[in-house]
Amino acid sequence: MSKKVVLITGTNSGFGWLTANSVAALGHKVYATMRDTNGKNADKARALSQVENITILDVTLTDETSIKTAIDTIISKEGIIDVVVNNAGIGMMGVAESYSVADVQEMFDVNVIAPFRLIKLALPFMRKKSEGLIINITSGFGRVSFPFSVVYSASKFGLEGLSEGLHYEVRPLGIDVAIIEPGAFPTEMSQKARLASDVETTNGYEELLAVYPNKMVAAVGQLFETLKPNPQDVADAVVDLINLPKGERPLRTVVDPTTGEFIRKANEAVSVEYSKALTAFGMEGLLA
Numbered sequence: 001m002s003k004k005v006v007l008i009t010g011t012n013s014g015f016g017w018l019t020a021n022s023v024a025a026l027g028h029k030v031y032a033t034m035r036d037t038n039g040k041n042a043d044k045a046r047a048l049s050q051v052e053n054i055t056i057l058d059v060t061l062t063d064e065t066s067i068k069t070a071i072d073t074i075i076s077k078e079g080i081i082d083v084v085v086n087n088a089g090i091g092m093m094g095v096a097e098s099y100s101v102a103d104v105q106e107m108f109d110v111n112v113i114a115p116f117r118l119i120k121l122a123l124p125f126m127r128k129k130s131e132g133l134i135i136n137i138t139s140g141f142g143r144v145s146f147p148f149s150v151v152y153s154a155s156k157f158g159l160e161g162l163s164e165g166l167h168y169e170v171r172p173l174g175i176d177v178a179i180i181e182p183g184a185f186p187t188e189m190s191q192k193a194r195l196a197s198d199v200e201t202t203n204g205y206e207e208l209l210a211v212y213p214n215k216m217v218a219a220v221g222q223l224f225e226t227l228k229p230n231p232q233d234v235a236d237a238v239v240d241l242i243n244l245p246k247g248e249r250p251l252r253t254v255v256d257p258t259t260g261e262f263i264r265k266a267n268e269a270v271s272v273e274y275s276k277a278l279t280a281f282g283m284e285g286l287l288a
Helices: 015-024 040-049 064-078 101-129 150-173 190-193 199-209 212-227 232-243 259-281
Strands: 005-008 029-034 054-058 083-086 131-139 175-182 253-254
Touching: 005 015, 005 064, 005 259, 015 029, 015 040, 015 232, 029 040, 029 064, 029 175, 029 190, 040 054, 054 064, 064 101, 083 101, 101 131, 101 175, 131 150, 131 232, 175 212, 175 232, 232 253, 253 259
Parallel strands: 005 029, 005 083, 029 054, 083 131, 131 175, 175 253
Antiparallel strands: none
C-alpha cells in the first residue's frame, strides 16, 4: 500500500485524535489540525506531535486564511494532499426555537462551510493527479432529525448533501468522496455539547423539557453501559476507506453499534431509488 498524505481536522480529542494515531501507525504522513495549539490545546498538540508521522497544524476552521495557509503548507512540503478527513464539528442541544441566529450560523460555519472550504482548496490538486479521497464525518442525525437536536441535524444534513452530489461529480475524475455516519459514542464532543442560547424561549418548553431529554439521556446511558460503543470504531472505518482501492469505496458507512440498523436500511432504500433517479435524468454514467 502506497503511503499517503492525509489531512485530518479536529484532532485534539475524540474521533480525530484516534484517527490521527491510527492513520499514522500505518506509515501515512498525517497533518493533524486543531486550534489554539499554544493555549488550551497545547498539551494535546505536544502529545500528538511526538507521534511518528504526525505534524500538527494550528488551524481555525472558521477562518479562510487559516485554512488556506494550512493547505499551502502541506503542498509546499509534500506537493499533494491524498486524503482529507473532515472530522471537526460542534454540537448543541435544545428545542429548535431556542437557537439564536448566531447559534445556527456558528453550527453551519463549522459543520458545513469549513469542510467545503477544505474540499474546494484540496480538489484542484486531486484533480491534477486524477486521484484522491475526501471523507466527511457526518452523523446518523444527518440522515434523520431527532427532537432536541434539530439544528445539529440540519447542519449534518447539509454536509451529507454536499457529500452525496459531490461523490458523483468527481468520481469520473478518479476522486472518491465518502461519508461516515457515527451514532452516539462517549467522546469529548458529545460531553461538551452546549445548550442553545435563547434561554427565555426555552422556558416556554419547560413541561416538555422536564420529560423527554432526561429520558433520552437515560436511554443513551443504558446503551453505553450495555453495548460499550468504542470511538476507535470510527477511526477504524476511516482506515478501512483509505485502504480500499479507488472506485470501490462506498458512499456511506454507518458506524453505530447501538441504533444504527435503521440508518443502514434508510441508506439502502435511498440508494436504490437514487440510482433510478439519476438514470431517469440521463446520468447513469455517473453510477459506474
